[in-house]
Amino acid sequence: MxxxxxxxxxxxxxxxxxxxxxxxxxxxxxxxxxxxxxxxxxxxxxxxxxxxxxxxxxxxxxxxQPEKKLTLDEYIPRAVPDWKVKQAKELYEKHYDELVKIGEEYGVQPRFIVALWGVESNFGRFTGHYSxxxxxxxxxxxxxxxxxxxxxxxxxxxxxxxxxxxxxxxxxxxxxxxGQCQFMPSSFLSFAADGNGDGKKDIWNTEADVFASAANYLSQSGWQDKYTWGRQVKLPHGFDTSIQGRSEEKGKYLQEWSEMGITRYDGRPLPKLDEDIKAWLIAPDDANGRVYLVYNNYNVLMKWNRSYYFALAVSHLADRIVL
Missing domain, CATH: 1.10.8.350 (Bacterial muramidase)
Structure with missing residues (x-):
């Protein structure tokens, strides 16, 4: 039967x-x-x-698509394992001159270009085999x-x-x-760039084009190369986390966040910049999980991929490349 x-x-x-x-x-x-x-x-x-x-x-x-939601404490070590950090540092050094040239042209720090490359396609190794x-x-x-x-x-x-x-x-x-930066075709038409000057925009096989395309995407989306992406922070006891979020009205200047008792994760005061900038408080898991103050550049990464986790993986890898 x-x-x-x-x-x-x-x-x-x-x-x-x-x-x-x-x-x-x-x-x-x-x-x-x-x-x-x-x-x-x-x-x-x-x-x-x-x-x-x-x-x-x-x-x-x-x-x-998987429904199980990992916490950031589970996700970050998987997305940014030590072996990937090691490879990112090696590739950063290998392509350093080219990355600096492209970074200066588009106003994007090279470490973020390499981090996107690593998170999106494991430095070009996993790009998909579908026509x-x-x-x-x-x-x-x-x-x-x-x-x-x-x-x-x-x-x-x-x-x-x-x-x-x-x-x-x-x-x-x-x-x-x-390709190696995993652009949808419409993104390719908007942002792909010819990094090596051969007249083609080849994000499948030409690393210079991959780097220039990623940098162009960030640049056109509002990247500011004099700032980083943000940082993990510590909240004072009893902090009202209802004010977290990335909407425009929830952004506050760093000095304001500092006056509310928020510190760096190690307890040191938040940085004092010559020109104070806006930051947003995010708690992707909940107030008991990792909490971050993020700047405009993090919001730009969210335009690339709307996942908080993706943007944090790129950010953490970028930080570890230069540690």
Missing amino acids: KKLLSVILGTTIASSVFANEAEFAQYVEGLKQEARTKGISEQVISVAFEDVTYKPRAITADRN VIDALSTMAYDGRREEFFRKETMAALTILEQGHISAQEMKGSWAGAM
Whole structure:
């Protein structure tokens, strides 16, 4: 009976997959037509969609993202282990001259460029093996965020039209995040930069382009290179944590936070700057977990990825690179 049920279920699943593939082929024809209306050449459309394949694993990955929430005390050591810090320092030294040049051009400290590189793709080692056109077409066809993924598909085709990468080499994650800095195609079009002057923006294979693209993203998003990202702090007993948050009205100057009894994590007073700056109090877990005062640069990292944990991982790695 179990064997028969298994056969029946297996047939049902297989039929469903074949049905999806048939409908997917029709859906792709719609994508092609939209691309034509946006000025994408027939040659690019033909090559990009020549072997396009429905990827059910991308849908599964999207729907089965982990729900377990780690605390920062659990997450930070996993995201920024000692071996990653060691590699970050070695790569920082290896590319130092190039990083300094790019950092000065865009107004971004090199350690943050390397930290983003490390957290996003483990310094280019984990960039995803999906065809970006396959992944984006599949996600658009799935329908839950169709408008978003159709736009990203059109952006990916524009990148191919511009000649920065071939369709075969355009690889990324199941969601279409591409290259060593894991840009979505729309972010690529807005922020990718030619770091080595060869006329292409190759965030897959060319480290200078990866560095320049990351720096350009931060720069255009409001980065201030004379400041850091923030720091872990200690609250006085009974502090009202309802005032934490990153909304504009919850920002206060460092001197104000200091007058409220907040200190550095080791108990020393907060820094006194020649020009006082705004900071925001955040407690991503709760008041009993890690608490931080963050500056504008942290808010910029949150534009890159809206996860408090991601931004803190990048920040902690950047700090450890120069320790």
